[in-house]
Amino acid sequence: MNAPTGTGRLVRFALRRDRRLLPLWVLFPALVPPTFVAAFNGGYPTAQARQEYLETSLHNTAFTVTYGPLHGSSLGELVSWRSGFIPVMVALISLLTVIRHTRTEEEAGRRELIGSTAVSRHADLAAALVMTCTACLVLGVLSALVLIGQGLPATGSLAYGFELAVAGWVFAAIGAVAAQLGSSAGSARGIAVVVLGTAFLLRGIGDVSALSGGRWGWLSWLSPIGWAHRLRPFEGEHWWIVALAVCATVALTAVAVALSARRDLGNGLFAARVGPAVAPPGLRSPLGLAWRLHRGSLISRTAGFAVVGLGLGGIAESIGELMNNSSPAAREVLARVGGPGTVVDQYLVGMMTMFAVIAAGYAIQAALRLRAEESGGRAEPLLAAPVDRLRWAGSHLVFALLGPTLGLTAFGTATGLAHGLNTGDLGRDLPRVLAAAVVQLPAVWLFAGLAFALFGLLPRLAAGAFAILLVSLLLGWVGGELGLSQWVLDLSVFNHIPQLPGEEPAVLPLAVLTALTAALILLGLYGLRRRDMPSG
Known part of the structure; x- marks a missing residue:
């Protein structure tokens, strides 16, 4: 043909x-993958060490969900699975x-x-x-x-x-x-x-x-x-x-x-719904319009976080029992990934980090809705009305920060509720798990600020925030598991978040990340005020 x-x-x-x-x-x-080859050769140079790694990872639900099933301990099998x-x-x-x-x-x-x-x-x-x-x-x-x-x-x-x-x-x-x-x-x-x-x-x-x-x-x-x-x-x-x-x-x-x-x-086969002839009062402000544009993803993703949290919290106790049967060397690997707490706490740390990355992706996407509105020609007629750039940008930025906040709060609440009902100690477990979810927010907000700063200063490179998130994810997950140098681990934003619920909370890194977020937002506002619109 x-x-x-x-x-x-x-x-x-x-x-x-x-x-x-x-x-x-x-x-x-x-x-x-070559970074995994080097990491496994350096961290697990012998067949016995790789077998212990297999025994640890084989029963780790978080690893199975993220990377798929693991069947063998050869270097090729481990590298392929870790990729x-x-x-x-x-x-x-x-x-x-x-x-x-x-x-x-x-x-x-x-x-x-x-x-x-x-x-x-x-x-x-x-x-x-x-x-x-x-x-x-x-x-x-x-x-x-x-x-x-x-x-x-x-x-x-x-x-x-x-x-x-x-x-x-x-x-x-x-x-x-x-x-x-x-x-x-x-x-x-x-x-x-x-x-x-x-x-x-x-x-x-x-x-x-x-x-x-x-x-x-x-x-x-x-x-x-x-x-x-x-x-x-x-x-x-x-x-x-x-x-x-x-x-x-x-x-x-x-x-x-x-x-x-x-x-x-x-047109698509799924036709767009025809809107009313007159806009409702809620659409008479930039914030109301931003709510209308973001509400679908905000509601659906918050609900999705809650549903997944119920499932992951419900199996936390059984996962802990399974991990307790692993070897001392395997538990040492778990401690590098999940901190100093119990194996259940380490499992919860892994889950919180994974969903913090997902929430950060949501934050970037919500912030980049500004770029989509600009490049699609929809921002120009709005800004021709008595609406300045900062009000327009701020209305979308609200949801880039609020959406992940609601999502992680729902996830932490649902996970803590299910885990607490499982253990019979709801009053203790729910606040601990919720705090473990909420403490991830400064890192998540930082990526929203980064995307907004790129949008204001270098709009063509705004999508690069996703690449930085990916690098941070790889360094955080791979580095902690394979015992890479501390300076490499510190390149990941998520490595500066306290590993709750097993670790004592630290205020200073959270304050620094929040201050960096504010600085990036100010840079984005400064750039947006000075550059031409639309910018192709």
């Missing part, structure tokens, strides 16, 4: 537009890239201009998929070559590369389908991210259930992330998973093409 007319030229155009961004998201995931979150990152980047080059272009009016030339209706969709899937393949090959260069077996290294590639392929096609469903680029991104989150959750539930001998292990097979992990690099590779992923990608692409043929340009 021939490619749609104009696909090749649109691929070249997309590559030119992404000439700075594309190399970063191809190179960065490929360069992460288990990278396929999720690749999947997220892939779906966002496809939506950016399809629905975002359509929303901005550029697709209509290009479509007036000798270009097929589906050429932009084909170009976005070709570029994204090729980039995923290059990422996979590069990752395999890097691991081979580190002395790992070629077959397992190639399987790891395909693990990244198939995750990217399937979710690129999911992004293509979402681009046809949503009424806007924002709603398309929302649909695709919900699918990715559901896939991650199904894989996590299935893997934890399989680990404990439960009956829900089959849920992992409903998740493309689960498929990628089941390639089993360095453990007897299952190459047929690649064929399964290719078939799913082709099928989803066919669905996207069929849906594209059925909808009108500028």
Whole structure:
């Protein structure tokens, strides 16, 4: 079957537009696994040490949910497992890239201009998929070559590369389908991210259930992330998973093409609801408009934090009993990750850190809603009214700080409630666990301030806040677990947060982080007042 007319030229155009961004998201995931190779060689140089690490990590629910199942203690197996979150990152980047080059272009009016030339209706969709899937393949090959260069077996290294590639392929096609469903680029991104989150959750539930001998292990097979992990690099590779992923990608692409043929340009199959002719009183201020724009994600994410908190708090006691059976060396590793408290406290510290990272991502996204409003042309008519820039920016910044606050408070309350009811000491456990969640807020707010400062000073680089969050996550989780140098650990923002509930709270680092947040917000306001708008 021939490619749609104009696909090749649109691929070249997309590559030119992404000439700075594309190399970063191809190179960065490929360069992460070698750091794990070095860390495991340095921290666990013998087979016995790696076996003890296996025994520790095998029964750690947080690790299983984050990285997937662990089956062996060889260097390749440990590195592949410890890189288990990278396929999720690749999947997220892939779906966002496809939506950016399809629905975002359509929303901005550029697709209509290009479509007036000798270009097929589906050429932009084909170009976005070709570029994204090729980039995923290059990422996979590069990752395999890097691991081979580190002395790992070629077959397992190639399987790891395909693990990244198939995750990217399937979710690129999911992004293509979402681009046809949503009424806007924002709603398309929302649909695709919900699918990715559901896939991650199904894989996590299935893997934890399989680990404990439960009956829900089959849920992992409903998740493309689960498929990628089941390639089993360095453990007897299952190459047929690649064929399964290719078939799913082709099928989803066919669905996207069929849906594209059925909808009108500028509209999605899920039509936007028609608003009232007259705006309600609540929309007569910038803060009211910001509430209207943020309320959906605010309510849904707060509820999601609470629901997940109930589940994680309910299993905390049983996880503690399981971890108590591990070796002394394994418990020493747990102490490096989760602080000086009991094994249950260490488990809770890990959960709080993980959800603080999720809350920080939410904070960045909420702060960058300002950039979306500006680049979409919606800020200009608003600022033409008697509304100054600082009021407009401050109204969105309120929700960038408030949303994560409510989310972490709900998570801490739900986790503490479930854990306290389990132990029978609600009066003691609920305040301790809630404090462990709330103490993460200064680090989360810092990322909101960082995103806002970049928006005000360097709007083109505002999305770089996500990259800084990712680096902080990797240094925090990998460094503490593998015993890296203290100066490396201190590069992670989350390493400066007290490890509650097992550690004594320290006020000074929290005050410093809060002061840095205020300084970044002031820098952002200063830059916003002085620069031109809109800034492309």
